[in-house]
Amino acid sequence: MDNKELIPPGLVYLADNITSKGNLLGAARGAGARWAKDLKLPQQAETILFAGCGYQFSSELESLMSLIRRIDKSAVSTEMAMSLAGFQKRLGIDAAGMYRRLMARDKDDGAQPLRDAVKVLANMGIEVGYMADEEPCCGGLLHYIGLHNDFNRHARETHDRLVAAGVKRIISLVPSCTYTLRNLIPASTGAQGIEIRHFCEIVAENVSSVELKWRGEVKVAYHDPCQLVRYLGLVEEPRSILRAIKGMELVENELTSGWWATCCGGGGGFEAVFPELSQILAVNRARELLDTGAEIIVTHCPGCIMQLETGLKEIKASGVKVFDLAQVVAMAMEE
Amino acid sequence: MSVFTDYKKEIMEAAHNERIRLALSRAIASYRANTNSALKKFPHTVKMAEEVRGIKADAIGRMEELAGQAAEAIESNKGKAYIARTAGEALEIIDKLVGTDKLIVKGKSMTGEEIGLREHLEEEGNEVYETDLGEFIIQKLDSRPMHILSPAIHVPKEDVAQLFSRITGEELPADDIEKLVATARKLLREKYFQADIGLSGANVVAADTGTLFLIENEGNIRLATGAPPVHIALIGMEKLVPTLGDANKVAEVTWRYANYVVPSYVSLVSGPSKTGDIEKVTTYGAHGPREFHVIFMDDGRTELARHPVLQQALYCLRCGGCLYECPVYAVTAGHFGDKYFAGVGAVWAAMINHNVEKAASIAYTCLTCGRCKVRCPMAIDVPQMMVELRRLIAEGDSSV
Numbered sequence: 001m002d003n004k005e006l007i008p009p010g011l012v013y014l015a016d017n018i019t020s021k022g023n024l025l026g027a028a029r030g031a032g033a034r035w036a037k038d039l040k041l042p043q044q045a046e047t048i049l050f051a052g053c054g055y056q057f058s059s060e061l062e063s064l065m066s067l068i069r070r071i072d073k074s075a076v077s078t079e080m081a082m083s084l085a086g087f088q089k090r091l092g093i094d095a096a097g098m099y100r101r102l103m104a105r106d107k108d109d110g111a112q113p114l115r116d117a118v119k120v121l122a123n124m125g126i127e128v129g130y131m132a133d134e135e136p137c138c139g140g141l142l143h144y145i146g147l148h149n150d151f152n153r154h155a156r157e158t159h160d161r162l163v164a165a166g167v168k169r170i171i172s173l174v175p176s177c178t179y180t181l182r183n184l185i186p187a188s189t190g191a192q193g194i195e196i197r198h199f200c201e202i203v204a205e206n207v208s209s210v211e212l213k214w215r216g217e218v219k220v221a222y223h224d225p226c227q228l229v230r231y232l233g234l235v236e237e238p239r240s241i242l243r244a245i246k247g248m249e250l251v252e253n254e255l256t257s258g259w260w261a262t263c264c265g266g267g268g269g270f271e272a273v274f275p276e277l278s279q280i281l282a283v284n285r286a287r288e289l290l291d292t293g294a295e296i297i298v299t300h301c302p303g304c305i306m307q308l309e310t311g312l313k314e315i316k317a318s319g320v321k322v323f324d325l326a327q328v329v330a331m332a333m334e335e
Numbered sequence: 336m337s338v339f340t341d342y343k344k345e346i347m348e349a350a351h352n353e354r355i356r357l358a359l360s361r362a363i364a365s366y367r368a369n370t371n372s373a374l375k376k377f378p379h380t381v382k383m384a385e386e387v388r389g390i391k392a393d394a395i396g397r398m399e400e401l402a403g404q405a406a407e408a409i410e411s412n413k414g415k416a417y418i419a420r421t422a423g424e425a426l427e428i429i430d431k432l433v434g435t436d437k438l439i440v441k442g443k444s445m446t447g448e449e450i451g452l453r454e455h456l457e458e459e460g461n462e463v464y465e466t467d468l469g470e471f472i473i474q475k476l477d478s479r480p481m482h483i484l485s486p487a488i489h490v491p492k493e494d495v496a497q498l499f500s501r502i503t504g505e506e507l508p509a510d511d512i513e514k515l516v517a518t519a520r521k522l523l524r525e526k527y528f529q530a531d532i533g534l535s536g537a538n539v540v541a542a543d544t545g546t547l548f549l550i551e552n553e554g555n556i557r558l559a560t561g562a563p564p565v566h567i568a569l570i571g572m573e574k575l576v577p578t579l580g581d582a583n584k585v586a587e588v589t590w591r592y593a594n595y596v597v598p599s600y601v602s603l604v605s606g607p608s609k610t611g612d613i614e615k616v617t618t619y620g621a622h623g624p625r626e627f628h629v630i631f632m633d634d635g636r637t638e639l640a641r642h643p644v645l646q647q648a649l650y651c652l653r654c655g656g657c658l659y660e661c662p663v664y665a666v667t668a669g670h671f672g673d674k675y676f677a678g679v680g681a682v683w684a685a686m687i688n689h690n691v692e693k694a695a696s697i698a699y700t701c702l703t704c705g706r707c708k709v710r711c712p713m714a715i716d717v718p719q720m721m722v723e724l725r726r727l728i729a730e731g732d733s734s735v
Contacts, residue, residue, distance in 0.1 A: 003729075003731075004730075006339070006691070006695035007695075007725075007728070007729055008699050144703060145725060146722060146725025146729035146730065147730070148726050148729075148730060149730060226702070226704040226705060230704070230705040230706070230708070231705065255367055259709050260660075260709060262706070263662050263706065265702070267702030267703050267704045268701075268703040268718075270700075270702050273699055273700075274346075274700065276347060276350075277346065277350050277666070280350055281662050281663070281666070284662065284665070284666070285662075
C-alpha cells in the first residue's frame with residue numbers, strides 16, 4: 001500500500017499548514033502570540049506555558065470551519081484530487097486577508113482561556129514563560145493523519161527547539177498537544193528530559209491554596225475532551241477543581257461522562273473531513289449535556305468549545321454558555 | 336465517482352435518516368442498561384475478560400497449529416474437517432459438498448457474509464434461507480447487515496410489517512411485533528425439515544475436542560444445525576482457542592458484553608449425530624445430521640496475526656459492544672463499515688478483503704475518540720489501529 005491520494009484533502013491541507021507554516025491554520029507568523037502582548041511574559045524561561053494552535057488561533061479555526069462547512073454542503077467535492085493551492089482557492093479562503101482582518105480586531109475571545117490560565121497560575125504562585133512566535137506546533141495531527149515520516153521530522157525539530165530555548169518544564173493546555181508533547185514526541189525522538197504537565201493537574205494540586213467562589217448557584221455539566229480523559233487519564237482533576245468552586249454543582253450522566261464521555265465530533269481532524277457529520281455529532285453531544293439540567297457547560301479544549309458552541313447554536317440553546325475550565329477558575333477567583 | 340465520494344454520500348444519507356437514528360438511540364439505551372445490569376449481576380466477567388485476552392493472545396499466535404489440532408479432533412469424532420487457505424478455497428470446498436439445486440437453511444454468520452457465501456450458493460442454483468430473524472428480514476429486503484449481532488438494527492417495525500405483508504399477502508399490523516415474529520416462524524418452520532443442508536458459523540471453537548460453540552437466543556441455529564441431514568460450518572481461524580475450558584470462558588465473555596446475562600441457547604457441536612442403542616453398533620445420523628463438515632478458513636488471518644498493531648482485530652469476539660459506544664455509528668449504523676463495521680471493519684477491509692480504498696474511507700471516519708476501547712472486553716485499541724492503518728495507507732509498507 002502507498003496511496004497518499006486516499007488521504008482526505010481537508011487533512012492534507014492541515015498537514016501542509018503544519019509542515020510549511022508551522023501552525024495548523026497556516027496563519028502568518030506572529031498571529032498566534034497577540035493574546036499575550038500585554039502580559040509581559042518572559043520568552044525564555046525554564047517553565048513555559050504551551051498555548052497550542054487551537055487556543056492561539058481559535059478565531060481563525062472558526063472562520064476556517066465555517067468555510068469548510070459551506071463548501072461541504074455545496075456541490076464542490078472536497079475529495080477531488082487537487083493541489084493544495086487549488087484546494088485553498090476552491091475553499092475560497094483568502095488566508096492573508098482573513099488574518100489581516102483578525103489581527104485588526106481588538107479582542108480575541110477565543111484566546112481568553114490562555115490569559116486566564118496565566119492568571120490562575122500566577123495566583124497560585126506559579127510564574128510561566130511563553131515562547132510566543134517561537135512556540136512550535138506540536139505536530140500531533142501529522143501523526144493522526146498517518147504521515148509519520150513528517151511527524152518524526154517535526155518531532156525532532158520541536159524537541160530541539162524546546163531544548164535550545166532552555167525549557168525544562170511545560171505546562172500545556174490543549175489536551176491533544178499535551179499528549180503529543182508527553183507521549184508521542186518522546187516515543188518518536190527517544191529523548192526524555194522535559195517534564196510535561198497538563199494545566200489541570202497543576203491547578204488540582206494547588207486548588208486548596210486559593211478561594212474559589214462562583215457568583216450565585218449554578219449547575220455545571222463538565223464535558224471531558226477525549227484526549228484529556230482517555231489518552232491522558234485525567235478524570236478526577238477537572239472534577240476536583242470544579243467541586244472546589246463554591247456555588248457550583250456538578251451534574252453528570254454516568255453513562256456519558258468521564259471514561260464514557262461522548263466525543264464532541266471534532267476528534268482528530270474529523271471536522272475537516274466530514275464537517276456536516278461533525279456538526280450532527282456536536283448537536284448530539286450538546287443535547288446529552290443539556291439533558292443533565294446543566295445551566296453552563298465547562299470543558300477544557302478549544303476544539304470541544306468550538307464544537308459545543310456550534311451544537312448549542314443549532315438547537316437554539318445559545319443561552320447556555322460554554323466555558324473553558326481555565327476561564328471558570330479565573331472567574332471564581334474574582335468573586 | 337471514487338469510492339470515498341460514494342461512501343461519504345452513503346454515510347451522509349444515513350446520518351440524515353431519522354429512522355436510523357431513532358432505531359439506534361433506542362438500541363444504544365437498551366444495550367447499555369442490559370450490559371451494565373448483566374455485569375453487575377456477574378462482576379467476575381471483567382476479570383474473566385482479562386483472562387480471555389491472554390487466551391486469545393496465545394491462540395492468535397498459533398492459529399494454524401490449533402486448526403490442525405481441531406481438524407484432527409473433528410475427524411476422530413467422525414466429522415470431516417478442512418483447512419481453506421483462501422475464501423476461494425472455502426467456496427470450492429463448500430461447492431463440492433453442496434452441489435446444486437439444494438434447499439439450505441442458514442444460521443447467521445459474519446464469516447459467511449465476509450466471503451459472500453449466501454449469494455454464491457444462490458448463484459450456484461441453490462435455495463438459501465436465512466433463519467435468524469434479523470438476517471431473514473435483511474435477505475428479504477435485499478439489504479445488508481448493519482450490526483454484527485442485530486443485522487436489522489436499522490429497520491423499524493413498520494418496514495418489517497410491510498415486508499411480511501407483501502410476502503404473505505396478508506395485512507400485518509406494525510404494532511403487533513408478536514404477530515410479526517410468529518409470521519417469520521411460520522414461514523421458516525417447514526424449511527428446516529425439508530432442507531438438505533444446514534449452514535452455520537461458530538462463536539468459538541475448542542481445538543482439543545473440536546467443539547463448536549454456537550450462541551443464540553432464537554433457536555434457529557439449533558434447528559438449522561439439528562434437523563437437516565448435513566451440517567456444514569464455516570469458521571474463521573481466529574475463533575480457535577486451545578481447550579474446551581478456554582472456549583467456555585470466551586463464550587461467557589462474548590455473550591455478557593453482547594448484553595446478555597445468559598443467552599437462551601448455547602449449542603456445543605463436536606461431531607455428527609450417532610447412536611449405539613441397537614446392539615451397541617455405532618450408527619450415524621440418528622436424529623441429527625449424519626454428516627458434519629467443518630471448514631477452518633485462513634484468508635489473510637495468519638498474515639494479519641503477524642502485524643504487531645493490526646493483529647488486535649483478531650481478538651475481536653464480535654460482541655458488538657464497541658458499536659453502541661461509537662458516536663459515528665450512532666447516526667450512520669453499519670454504513671460506517673464494510674463487511675464488518677467501524678474500526679475492526681476498516682482493518683478487515685484492508686487486510687482480509689484487500690479493499691484499500693474502502694479501508695481508507697472507514698479509517699478516516701474514525702474519530703479516534705477511544706470510547707470503544709473502554710467498552711471492549713478485549714481492550715482493542717481502535718484509535719491505535721486506525722492511526723497505523725492510515726500510516727500504511729499514506730506511507731506504504733512493504734509487508735502490506
